[in-house]
Amino acid sequence: xxxxxxxxxxxxxxxxxxxxxxxxxxxxxxxxxxxxxxxxxxxxxxxxxxxxxxxxxxxxxxxxxxxxxxxxxxxxxxxxxxxxxxxxxxxxxxxxxxxxxxxxxxxxxxxxxxxxxxxxxxxxxxxxxxxxxxxxxxxxxxxxxxxxxxxxxxxxxxxxxxxxxxxxxxxxxxxxxxxxxxxxxxxxxxxxxxxxxxxxxxxxxxxxxxxxxxxxxxxxxxxxxxxxxxxxxxxxxxxxxxxxxxxxxxxxxxxxxxxxxxxxxxxxxxxxxxxxxxxxxxxxxxxxxxxxxxxxxxxxxxxxxxxxxxxxxxxxxxxxxxxxxxxxxxxxxxxxxxxxxxxxxxxxxxxxxxxxxxxxxxxxxxxxxxxxxxxxxxxxxxxxxxxxxxxxxxxxxxxxxxxxxxxxxxxxxxxxxxxxxxxxxxxxxxxxxxxxxxxxxxxxxxxxxxxxxxxxxxxxxxxxxxxxxxxxxxxxxxxxxxxxxxxxxxxxxxxxxxxxxxxxxxxxxx
RNA sequence: GGCCCGUUCGUCUAAGGGCUAGGACACCACCCUUUCACGGUGGUGAUACGGGUUCGAAUCCCGUACGGGCUACCA
Numbered sequence: 001x002x003x004x005x006x007x008x009x010x011x012x013x014x015x016x017x018x019x020x021x022x023x024x025x026x027x028x029x030x031x032x033x034x035x036x037x038x039x040x041x042x043x044x045x046x047x048x049x050x051x052x053x054x055x056x057x058x059x060x061x062x063x064x065x066x067x068x069x070x071x072x073x074x075x076x077x078x079x080x081x082x083x084x085x086x087x088x089x090x091x092x093x094x095x096x097x098x099x100x101x102x103x104x105x106x107x108x109x110x111x112x113x114x115x116x117x118x119x120x121x122x123x124x125x126x127x128x129x130x131x132x133x134x135x136x137x138x139x140x141x142x143x144x145x146x147x148x149x150x151x152x153x154x155x156x157x158x159x160x161x162x163x164x165x166x167x168x169x170x171x172x173x174x175x176x177x178x179x180x181x182x183x184x185x186x187x188x189x190x191x192x193x194x195x196x197x198x199x200x201x202x203x204x205x206x207x208x209x210x211x212x213x214x215x216x217x218x219x220x221x222x223x224x225x226x227x228x229x230x231x232x233x234x235x236x237x238x239x240x241x242x243x244x245x246x247x248x249x250x251x252x253x254x255x256x257x258x259x260x261x262x263x264x265x266x267x268x269x270x271x272x273x274x275x276x277x278x279x280x281x282x283x284x285x286x287x288x289x290x291x292x293x294x295x296x297x298x299x300x301x302x303x304x305x306x307x308x309x310x311x312x313x314x315x316x317x318x319x320x321x322x323x324x325x326x327x328x329x330x331x332x333x334x335x336x337x338x339x340x341x342x343x344x345x346x347x348x349x350x351x352x353x354x355x356x357x358x359x360x361x362x363x364x365x366x367x368x369x370x371x372x373x374x375x376x377x378x379x380x381x382x383x384x385x386x387x388x389x390x391x392x393x394x395x396x397x398x399x400x401x402x403x404x405x406x407x408x409x410x411x412x413x414x415x416x417x418x419x420x421x422x423x424x425x426x427x428x429x430x431x432x433x434x435x436x437x438x439x440x441x442x443x444x445x446x447x448x449x450x451x452x453x454x455x456x457x458x459x460x461x462x463x464x465x466x467x468x469x470x471x472x473x474x475x476x477x478x479x480x481x482x483x484x485x486x487x488x489x490x491x492x493x494x495x496x497x498x499x500x501x502x503x504x505x506x507x508x509x510x
Numbered sequence: 511g512g513c514c515c516g517u518u519c520g521u522c523u524a525a526g527g528g529c530u531a532g533g534a535c536a537c538c539a540c541c542c543u544u545u546c547a548c549g550g551u552g553g554u555g556a557u558a559c560g561g562g563u564u565c566g567a568a569u570c571c572c573g574u575a576c577g578g579g580c581u582a583c584c585a
Contacts, residue, residue, distance in 0.1 A: 465544035
């Protein structure tokens with residue numbers, strides 16, 4: 001039991017990396033780090049027809065953004081390579097043939113057309129999807145139905161063929177899932193899955209077992225959608241390497257969208273992203289939005305994903321990655337699927353926006369919004385003050401654009417309706433006088449500005465409250481934002497005076 | 511259809527036989543605030559249903575219903 005903890009994430013590089021995938025990575029990573037183990041990323045690219053250029057790079061970019069660096073992978077190296085299954089192609093066939101020798105697998109020569117014909121022929125209302133299983137395999141063209149001579153002849157003449165596992169026609173097979181407990185299957189209901197494809201590549205079923213063994217994986221975590229194929233993998237372990245060598249498994253609950261399983265396509269429909277980062281399909285050129293581009297901080301993204309199906313047993317909800325490593329345990333992972341709640345996701349980001357160091361938020365903002373770069377001329381000191389003032393009003397990094405706009409440009413629209421009805425010549429006089437005082441103010445800071453403002457109001461016998469809203473609207477254009485005098489402070493004398501003057505004139509002319 | 515997994519407030523969840531089923535998000539009200547937000551206080555709101563087992567069940571068992579996943583030479 002002192003076996004070194006080694007876990008793996010095994011994505012197929014076919015497109016964007018979605019929420020559920022990242023959470024699987026996260027749980028793998030947390031488990032590995034918690035137990036001082038290794039986190040391996042293995043690329044499952046055994047289906048060359050689904051090869052998508054750039055997808056592999058993209059996955060690693062996502063992991064990097066999330067701060068979940070693998071210990072071993074195509075990019076990180078390691079002693080158990082190659083980490084791309086397409087590069088391991090040559091080693092799978094021997095295992096499949098070993099199974100044939102043992103009588104646990106067989107060659108099958110059925111063409112795709114023949115398979116289709118079989119499904120059509122045996123399809124009934126009772127059985128809408130006939131399976132290549134113990135009830136049907138004797139009616140197909142394979143090494144079970146053909147004579148040895150025929151099989152040898154077909155093989156030596158290079159006839160395309162696959163190797164299928166031969167599942168027993170009776171008996172049960174079971175295992176203990178770390179999350180679900182005992183799970184068992186009736187083997188007679190499991191079909192003879194293809195192990196080795198006609199192109200010589202293994203299917204997932206063979207590859208996952210062989211590679212988990214060769215890479216000495218101690219714990220295998222994957223999505224619940226894999227549970228139905230577990231009996232095939234169990235059988236393979238049993239027949240190839242022995243059950244004792246098998247990793248401990250945990251099938252993670254699914255993350256659901258509003259209508260069931262999150263589909264990569266439906267991102268736009270849901271109103272929230274499904275991918276970690278923007279993914280542009282190289283063929284169609286279509287881009288599907290990611291959480292990063294939507295304005296999420298990686299800390300928040302990780303945090304919210306961790307809490308989707310797991311908790312530490314206390315009421316704590318805000319965790320840094322380090323805290324998660326400390327607190328995580330697979331036993332506390334919920335077994336039921338979780339519907340993704342975008343409102344709560346935004347709350348997590350909001351919380352991280354409030355607690356993350358200012359400088360880091362500014363970096364995140366800069367690297368994210370080119371449009372704000374030109375405004376960087378303000379200097380980092382001013383930026384820190386601005387971010388400190390508006391951060392608690394923002395849920396997403398993108399919110400900063402609107403929340404800080406008035407610092408950099410004259411408000412695009414001004415809510416005149418909120419001042420006009422109560423505007424008076426007295427107020428006009430007040431602001432005219434204020435302009436003079438502000439212009440000659442020695443120290444331009446929030447406290448002095450407020451002091452000066454209130455003194456003048458008292459002198460002119462107007463309640464400051466009557467004047468604060470007009471001032472705010474003059475400066476920011478609407479009823480929002482942090483304290484007015486803080487804003488005026490940052491805006492500076494010239495701009496503040498300009499905005500007050502502009503509006504005072506405009507209001508008096510109406 | 512078959513197989514597998516699941517079912518506590520709208521959502522994420524706590525409570526793994528024993529006090530008025532707890533928290534968070536969202537929502538509502540009030541307070542704070544001379545704007546918005548933050549914050550504070552309070553509120554609405556859940557054990558799918560039916561049987562057992564037990565002194566006692568959200569918790570254990572069975573059934574039903576509902577939800578989800580799988581059912582490719584895709585992963």
